[in-house]
Amino acid sequence: MKKCTIDIGSLNFRKDNGLITAVVQDSDSGTVLMVGYQNREAVEKTLETRQVTFWSRTKKRLWTKGETSDNLLAVKSAHVDCDQDTILYVVKAPESTCHTGAFSCFGEQTSCRFLSQLFALIQDRKRNMPDGSYVTSLFAEGLDSIAQKVGEEAIETVIAAKNDEKANFLNESADLFFHLLILCAEKEIDFSEMVECLKNRS
Numbered sequence: 001m002k003k004c005t006i007d008i009g010s011l012n013f014r015k016d017n018g019l020i021t022a023v024v025q026d027s028d029s030g031t032v033l034m035v036g037y038q039n040r041e042a043v044e045k046t047l048e049t050r051q052v053t054f055w056s057r058t059k060k061r062l063w064t065k066g067e068t069s070d071n072l073l074a075v076k077s078a079h080v081d082c083d084q085d086t087i088l089y090v091v092k093a094p095e096s097t098c099h100t101g102a103f104s105c106f107g108e109q110t111s112c113r114f115l116s117q118l119f120a121l122i123q124d125r126k127r128n129m130p131d132g133s134y135v136t137s138l139f140a141e142g143l144d145s146i147a148q149k150v151g152e153e154a155i156e157t158v159i160a161a162k163n164d165e166k167a168n169f170l171n172e173s174a175d176l177f178f179h180l181l182i183l184c185a186e187k188e189i190d191f192s193e194m195v196e197c198l199k200n201r202s
Contacts, residue, residue: 006078008043012085021086024052024065026093026104027076028116028192033097034065034105043087050075052089071096119181119191126185138182146186150179 013020019037026033036054038046042062045053052073053064066072071094079088098105125135138146153176160172184194 006043006047006080006087008040008047010084011040011043011080011087012083013040015085019055019057022046022052022054023086023088024073024097025088025090027090028093028195031093031104032106033073033091033093033103036065038087046075046089047078052091065097066094069096070094073097115181116191118178119185122181122185135182138179139186143186146179146183150176150183153179 011020016037018039020039020043022036022038022042024033024035025031036052037057038053039055042053042055045062045064049064051064051066052075053062055061056063064072073089073091073093075089075091077090079090080086081088093103095103097103122135125133126139129136129139138149153172157169157172157176160169163169181191184191
């Protein structure tokens with residue numbers, strides 16, 4: 001697990017009757033999913049199992065998020081704030097985190113999240129190759145055909161940019177990006193790697 005070594009002894013559990021704040025963030029979109037509380041045992045269990053575990057102030061017990069719904073929060077990294085009383089858990093988020101069924105308890109739905117879901121669908125097409133799918137047909141044709149399609153879409157996007165029709169340009173740009181995602185899936189490059197590359201370059 002990347003950056004998940006925490007000095008539990010340095011955490012400040014004294015401020016709130018033995019509890020600290022736990023903030024959970026989606027690794028792909030950066031969306032804040034939920035906020036909860038942890039005691040020392042909850043932190044230890046989270047780091048051991050790599051599933052976010054909280055202390056329930058109402059039930060007075062540990063509870064692992066998703067233990068009944070299977071919407072587990074798989075920890076990718078953990079970071080302690082400067083006051084040593086809050087932990088940020090970066091997780092691989094499920095489709096739903098909130099008990100209402102929403103992706104986030106704060107009702108957020110980012111464009112980056114949508115793209116992550118779209119890429120996951122493309123990857124699923126590559127794994128299962130369902131009949132009747134356009135994406136399946138591209139994967140069946142192989143790398144050269146997919147790359148050629150990206151080139152064609154790039155040319156069409158440039159042509160659309162030269163014309164004064166916003167809707168046409170948006171459609172061609174979307175086609176280009178969609179086929180680029182397919183090419184990345186064929187090359188086994190994850191969407192999150194592209195996002196991380198952009199972050200590093202910025």
